[in-house]
Every structure is written in structure tokens, then in C-alpha cells.
Amino acid sequence: MNEQRYRAVIAWFQARPAAKRGLYLVSRGAVAGVYLLYGGLLLWLAARRQAMVIPAALVPAAAFWTGSALRNYLNRARPYTTLGYQPLFPKKEKGRSMPSRHCFSAAAIAVVAVYCNPALGAVLAVLALLIAVSRVVTGVHYISDVLAGLAFGSGFALIGWQLYGLVVRALLG
Secondary structure (H helix, E strand, O other): OOHHHHHHHHHHHHOHHHHHHHHHHHHHHEEEEEEEHHHHHHHHHOOOOOOHHHHHHHHHHHHHHHHHHHHHHHHOHHHHHOOOOOOOOOOOOOOOOOOHHHHHHHHHHHHHHHHHHHHHHHHHHHHHHHHHHHHHHOOOOHHHHHHHHHHHHHHHHHHHHHHHHHHHHHHHH
């Protein structure tokens, strides 16, 4: 999106307080939903003494640390900084826009959940997409930031889950 589109979307929501509140609730609710469902998944796996609780905890954590290091290294400016507008919900961060940490975390969690409980993984994938859309609509990320975040988180989790399995098989076999 360009500056005019960001400004138009933000102005639309500013002129409609109920829609703005709804977007805020969807944005925050999707993030909270991911972390609550993920915590529930880990507790469920632990209570059932499932061995997959280990990669289910380690892979998203590794994605978070690696993705955070990548975004610190890239230090891409936020669209509101570059294009000179105020995001829908005030934010002080000026850089570290790519990849979106909300998106790569949610995507990594969703992929791991698919391995543990496919239905839960599908719900988490929908929440990850809602997070991605809300990050762009509120003006805090470029579309490329959220797409990179979703791709990074998903790819990292797919590879991380497989590598964990290979390491365990090599150590046990």
C-alpha cells in the first residue's frame, strides 16, 4: 500500500468509532487467542505426557529468537515512519518492521499445532491471517512485512519440526 491508501484506510476507521473498536478487538483478540490456545496445547500435551511437547515448545521459541534477530538486523522502517502518517493505534517503534514478529510467531505456532492437533492448527492459521491483515490495516506494517513474517514462521516451523525428528531418531537409533 502507498501513503494515500494507508491514510484512507485509517481515516475510514477514525470516522467510524465502532469499526475502530471492532478492529482493535479483532487485532488484540487474535493475538491473545493464539497465545491462549498455544498455552492450552502445551498444557494438554504435557498432561498427556506426549513427547511432542518438547518440539512444540522449542520450535516456536527458536523461531521467535531467530526472527527477532533477523528483524533487528534488517531494521526496516515502519510504514508510518517512512510515509509520514499516524497509525490507527499509536506506536512508538520506528524500525524492526520486517518480518512482522506477530505474524512469524503466530505462523510458527500454527504449523506446530498442525502436527499435534490439525483442527487446532487450522484455527491458529486463521488467527495468524487475521493478525496479518490487522497489522497492515492499522498501519503498523507493510504487506511485505506480514507476508515475510507468515512465510518465515511457517517455513521455520516446518523445517524445525523435521530437524527435531531427525536429531531424535539419530540419537535413539
